Amino acid sequence: MTASTPTASVIRPKRVLPGFGLTMGLTLTYVGIIILLPIIALVLKGAEVGPLRFLEIASAPRTLAALKLTISAAAMASVLCAVYGLLMAWVLVRYDFPGKRLLDALIDIPFALPTAVAGLTLSALFAGNGWYGAVLEPQGIKVVYTIWGVTIAMAFTSIPFVVRTVQPVLEDLDPQYEQAAATLGAFPFTAFRRIVFPAIFPAFVVGISLSFARSLGEFGAVVFIAGNLPMETEIASLLAVIRLEEYDYNGAAVIALTLLILALVLLAASNLLQARAMRYKGKRQ
Amino acid sequence: MALVIENLTRRFGATEVLRGIDLAVADRELVALLGPSGSGKTTLLKIIAGLDWPNAGSLTVADEDWLARRPQTRETGFVFQHYALFPHMRVRDNIAFGLTVQPRPRRPDAAAITARVNELLQFLQIETLADRYPAELSGGQRQRVALGRALATSPRILLLDEPFGALDAQVRRDLRRWLRHVHEASGTTTIFVTHDQEEAFELADRVVVMGAGRIEQIGRPDEIYDHPASPFVARFLGHTVELPVTLQAGRVQARGLDATALPRRALPDGPARLFLRASDITPVPAEDGRYRITDLASTGALLRVRLTESAGVEMDAEVPRRTATALAVGQAVHLRVQAGCVFVDPRSATAPPARPTVPADAPLSELKESLP
Known part of the structure; x- marks a missing residue:
């Protein structure tokens, strides 16, 4: 398009809030240095070996065993977090009881506590002479140095994700939706299933995928309780550390890259699911 | 009588929101609860629907105790002020909701539900909106969908909370006419809450004026307009001018005032207040x-x-x-x-209250105008 009059000057729309250039610039710089560059370095390191060697490292029996353990334990931990996280969010939002604020604060402890401390505490508790172990081991249930121990450590560190993503959405949910459902004949469980759950579903998915991604990479809490027997209770991130200590940088990068790809695929899937669930927010005509 | 309320009381802590409500609504009647905000009209509506519970009193529908029923089985349709349409469901599914959650033995089959929804969409003139989400509708369209959802289960009583409160003036007028038409066609006993007297008078068969948790007056629109029963009703209906006058042989007298056009009142001689528009x-x-x-x-x-x-x-x-x-x-x-209403001055009132059932601490209700 050309200006129709010679005197016409381009009018640049002014933004109401100033500072876009500065804030955006700082953000991009920070993201670039802290997140993007390390990831690029990782990808380059992993790619150095070429596709064939990459597959060979990734499908070595010890690597496969570690990945399998990590993924299964993370999946079980996410299920635990999903069930109990939803329950906790519900209890914290829907009821008033003495000690509610204390319980609410307790939820954040897994975030605040150094994960190694959590791992040590859990292994002490579940060890044969610990409080839980003393009860469980005579029943033939062994937790320490098994996949169950790994699962529990992962669940411990990721439970806040589900609670803290679902809680605000549940709080903002207008009680009128449930009241409307009640006058239309829906009893509480039906109202939950048809009205409340779809409303919190997107946040719930985010919480679960975050807790899964965190479980995939959890290191500190897990290594103390897992026992780290190669082929049995060795998690993928520990194997990467072992490869590093053996000066096998490419091997470490391949394992790390595999974990990264898994996490990205998962987050993409979760975003897709969310977008589907949020379709109704639609565009106003 | 379809619905009978007796001596209904509701307290929130120390605040009395409803202080003894007596009301009877006939089958197929369209009743407006009119009052300023805080008069307890929405609370009364919610108690009828089962979304709130009274501290005392009774509520019966066709002689059956409705306080014993849960909201799910009261067969009321409730339209919320801001509609509360389920945001993740299309218009069609919103309207079908009440039918799909019925207990299995009573639930119509899928074809019957679709037929009923289509019938309502047509009846409410919103067929073109069937596959939209609530976020894609205008205020007036949402109002129609909300009404469709409430009517789908053929409720015995339809309750509407400020049905036109959130709409602009033109849409309001259109929807008012449309709602009257819907009521006449469906024949559902309807109670709606409003603070807009024009809305109440235009739509309702009977208007219930509420103030501070009490019913101040019940009557046909013209009756209430012409003969407010209390200073509260007079003020609420726009009698904003208040003058101290003297009553003599039923005539209003004040210096500088020609009130000969007012009819004689059977009120005792003495000081009084004249309310004028x-x-x-x-x-x-x-x-x-x-x-x-x-x-x-x-x-x-x-x-x-x-x-x-x-x-x-x-x-x-x-x-x-x-x-x-x-x-x-x-x-x-x-x-x-030209016109006005007179009430004996509350501060000098010595006459016994017109309604002996009203407790002594109710100055507004004691002052009942004697109609000519």
């Missing part, structure tokens, strides 16, 4: 007038006349502008009154 006062120029015009403002059709009495009392009168050419600022006038 601005449009019922005509200033008449007079040499010895007690009132003085201090300001004139035209609204186009009307001339608003600001009047000040020598004692400092101020009031507004409204006269048709074309007939009021003789008025000027600074002029002395006396007032001719």
